[in-house]
Amino acid sequence: MTIKGSTLLFSAALFFSAVFIIISRYSFNNYGSATPPLAETSLNQVYYKIEYCKSTPRFFLVAGWAGLTDGGRDVITNIYLIDQGNQFHKIRKTTTERNDIVKKFHKNTAFKKSGFVASVAVGEAYLMTGKFAIELTHQGKRSVIYHECK
Structure with missing residues:
Protein backbone atom coordinates (compact mmCIF):
# COMPACT_ATOMS: atom_id res chain seq x y z
CA MET A 1 0.00 0.00 0.00
CA THR A 2 1.33 3.43 -0.87
CA ILE A 3 1.55 6.38 1.48
CA LYS A 4 -1.29 8.10 -0.38
CA GLY A 5 -3.50 5.00 -0.06
CA SER A 6 -2.77 4.56 3.64
CA THR A 7 -3.43 8.27 4.28
CA LEU A 8 -6.76 7.98 2.48
CA LEU A 9 -7.66 4.83 4.45
CA PHE A 10 -6.69 6.50 7.74
CA SER A 11 -8.73 9.62 6.89
CA ALA A 12 -11.79 7.52 6.05
CA ALA A 13 -11.47 5.54 9.30
CA LEU A 14 -11.10 8.77 11.29
CA PHE A 15 -14.16 10.29 9.58
CA PHE A 16 -16.37 7.25 10.23
CA SER A 17 -15.17 7.05 13.84
CA ALA A 18 -16.14 10.68 14.39
CA VAL A 19 -19.56 10.13 12.79
CA PHE A 20 -20.14 7.05 14.96
CA ILE A 21 -19.23 8.95 18.15
CA ILE A 22 -21.53 11.86 17.29
CA ILE A 23 -24.46 9.57 16.40
CA SER A 24 -23.92 7.47 19.54
CA ARG A 25 -23.86 10.51 21.79
CA TYR A 26 -27.15 11.87 20.51
CA SER A 27 -29.03 8.61 20.03
CA PHE A 28 -28.09 6.85 23.28
CA ASN A 29 -28.49 9.84 25.58
CA ASN A 30 -31.79 11.23 24.37
CA TYR A 31 -34.60 11.01 26.82
CA GLY A 32 -38.18 12.16 26.62
Whole structure:
Protein backbone atom coordinates (compact mmCIF):
# COMPACT_ATOMS: atom_id res chain seq x y z
CA MET A 1 0.00 0.00 0.00
CA THR A 2 1.33 3.43 -0.87
CA ILE A 3 1.55 6.38 1.48
CA LYS A 4 -1.29 8.10 -0.38
CA GLY A 5 -3.50 5.00 -0.06
CA SER A 6 -2.77 4.56 3.64
CA THR A 7 -3.43 8.27 4.28
CA LEU A 8 -6.76 7.98 2.48
CA LEU A 9 -7.66 4.83 4.45
CA PHE A 10 -6.69 6.50 7.74
CA SER A 11 -8.73 9.62 6.89
CA ALA A 12 -11.79 7.52 6.05
CA ALA A 13 -11.47 5.54 9.30
CA LEU A 14 -11.10 8.77 11.29
CA PHE A 15 -14.16 10.29 9.58
CA PHE A 16 -16.37 7.25 10.23
CA SER A 17 -15.17 7.05 13.84
CA ALA A 18 -16.14 10.68 14.39
CA VAL A 19 -19.56 10.13 12.79
CA PHE A 20 -20.14 7.05 14.96
CA ILE A 21 -19.23 8.95 18.15
CA ILE A 22 -21.53 11.86 17.29
CA ILE A 23 -24.46 9.57 16.40
CA SER A 24 -23.92 7.47 19.54
CA ARG A 25 -23.86 10.51 21.79
CA TYR A 26 -27.15 11.87 20.51
CA SER A 27 -29.03 8.61 20.03
CA PHE A 28 -28.09 6.85 23.28
CA ASN A 29 -28.49 9.84 25.58
CA ASN A 30 -31.79 11.23 24.37
CA TYR A 31 -34.60 11.01 26.82
CA GLY A 32 -38.18 12.16 26.62
CA SER A 33 -40.91 12.98 29.06
CA ALA A 34 -42.47 10.10 30.92
CA THR A 35 -45.61 9.64 32.94
CA PRO A 36 -44.80 10.61 36.52
CA PRO A 37 -44.67 7.63 38.85
CA LEU A 38 -47.27 7.34 41.58
CA ALA A 39 -46.59 9.48 44.63
CA GLU A 40 -48.23 7.14 47.11
CA THR A 41 -46.70 3.93 48.35
CA SER A 42 -48.66 0.82 47.50
CA LEU A 43 -45.93 -1.72 48.24
CA ASN A 44 -44.62 -2.82 51.61
CA GLN A 45 -41.74 -0.91 53.12
CA VAL A 46 -38.79 -0.40 50.79
CA TYR A 47 -35.11 -0.68 51.69
CA TYR A 48 -32.76 1.43 49.58
CA LYS A 49 -29.43 3.19 49.61
CA ILE A 50 -27.94 5.71 47.21
CA GLU A 51 -24.24 4.91 47.20
CA TYR A 52 -23.11 7.42 44.59
CA CYS A 53 -24.84 10.39 43.05
CA LYS A 54 -23.35 13.06 40.80
CA SER A 55 -25.19 15.83 39.03
CA THR A 56 -23.53 18.49 36.90
CA PRO A 57 -25.21 20.94 34.51
CA ARG A 58 -24.91 18.42 31.68
CA PHE A 59 -24.50 14.99 33.28
CA PHE A 60 -26.32 12.85 35.83
CA LEU A 61 -25.17 9.58 37.44
CA VAL A 62 -26.67 7.57 40.29
CA ALA A 63 -25.73 4.18 41.73
CA GLY A 64 -27.29 2.26 44.60
CA TRP A 65 -29.73 -0.49 45.43
CA ALA A 66 -33.40 -0.85 46.30
CA GLY A 67 -35.61 -3.75 47.32
CA LEU A 68 -38.66 -4.73 49.33
CA THR A 69 -38.47 -5.55 53.03
CA ASP A 70 -40.46 -8.74 52.47
CA GLY A 71 -37.82 -9.85 49.99
CA GLY A 72 -40.14 -9.91 46.98
CA ARG A 73 -38.51 -11.21 43.84
CA ASP A 74 -38.95 -9.89 40.31
CA VAL A 75 -39.00 -6.25 41.41
CA ILE A 76 -38.65 -3.85 38.46
CA THR A 77 -36.69 -0.68 39.22
CA ASN A 78 -36.96 2.46 37.06
CA ILE A 79 -35.06 5.73 37.49
CA TYR A 80 -36.60 9.08 36.53
CA LEU A 81 -34.76 12.38 36.29
CA ILE A 82 -36.88 15.35 37.45
CA ASP A 83 -36.29 18.65 35.64
CA GLN A 84 -36.97 22.24 36.71
CA GLY A 85 -40.49 22.08 35.31
CA ASN A 86 -41.17 19.06 37.55
CA GLN A 87 -41.33 16.83 34.46
CA PHE A 88 -40.18 13.22 34.79
CA HIS A 89 -37.72 11.70 32.31
CA LYS A 90 -37.11 7.96 32.45
CA ILE A 91 -33.41 7.27 32.01
CA ARG A 92 -31.57 4.14 31.01
CA LYS A 93 -30.31 2.02 33.88
CA THR A 94 -28.33 -1.15 34.34
CA THR A 95 -29.28 -3.70 36.98
CA THR A 96 -26.38 -5.11 38.98
CA GLU A 97 -26.04 -8.11 41.25
CA ARG A 98 -25.62 -7.27 44.94
CA ASN A 99 -24.51 -10.34 46.86
CA ASP A 100 -23.42 -8.09 49.75
CA ILE A 101 -27.03 -6.95 50.22
CA VAL A 102 -28.27 -10.56 50.04
CA LYS A 103 -25.91 -11.43 52.91
CA LYS A 104 -26.85 -8.34 54.90
CA PHE A 105 -30.59 -9.04 54.88
CA HIS A 106 -30.43 -12.86 54.79
CA LYS A 107 -33.07 -12.90 52.03
CA ASN A 108 -31.56 -15.69 49.96
CA THR A 109 -31.55 -14.31 46.43
CA ALA A 110 -34.40 -11.79 46.70
CA PHE A 111 -31.97 -8.84 46.75
CA LYS A 112 -29.54 -10.34 44.25
CA LYS A 113 -30.58 -8.05 41.38
CA SER A 114 -31.37 -5.03 43.57
CA GLY A 115 -28.41 -2.92 42.42
CA PHE A 116 -28.70 -0.23 39.76
CA VAL A 117 -26.58 2.30 37.90
CA ALA A 118 -28.23 4.99 35.78
CA SER A 119 -26.72 7.88 33.86
CA VAL A 120 -27.57 10.35 31.15
CA ALA A 121 -25.93 13.27 29.38
CA VAL A 122 -28.34 16.19 29.12
CA GLY A 123 -28.22 18.67 26.24
CA GLU A 124 -30.38 21.28 27.96
CA ALA A 125 -28.25 22.22 31.00
CA TYR A 126 -30.90 24.54 32.41
CA LEU A 127 -33.19 21.56 33.03
CA MET A 128 -30.90 19.81 35.53
CA THR A 129 -31.93 19.89 39.17
CA GLY A 130 -30.17 16.83 40.58
CA LYS A 131 -33.55 15.45 41.68
CA PHE A 132 -34.64 11.97 40.72
CA ALA A 133 -37.18 9.29 41.56
CA ILE A 134 -36.70 5.56 42.01
CA GLU A 135 -39.79 3.56 41.14
CA LEU A 136 -40.14 -0.05 42.28
CA THR A 137 -42.85 -2.19 40.68
CA HIS A 138 -43.82 -5.63 41.96
CA GLN A 139 -46.94 -7.62 41.06
CA GLY A 140 -48.75 -4.55 39.70
CA LYS A 141 -48.05 -2.36 42.76
CA ARG A 142 -45.60 0.54 42.83
CA SER A 143 -43.61 2.55 45.33
CA VAL A 144 -41.60 5.68 44.63
CA ILE A 145 -38.59 7.11 46.44
CA TYR A 146 -37.63 10.74 45.78
CA HIS A 147 -34.02 11.80 46.23
CA GLU A 148 -31.72 14.69 45.37
CA CYS A 149 -27.98 14.68 44.69
CA LYS A 150 -26.22 17.02 47.08
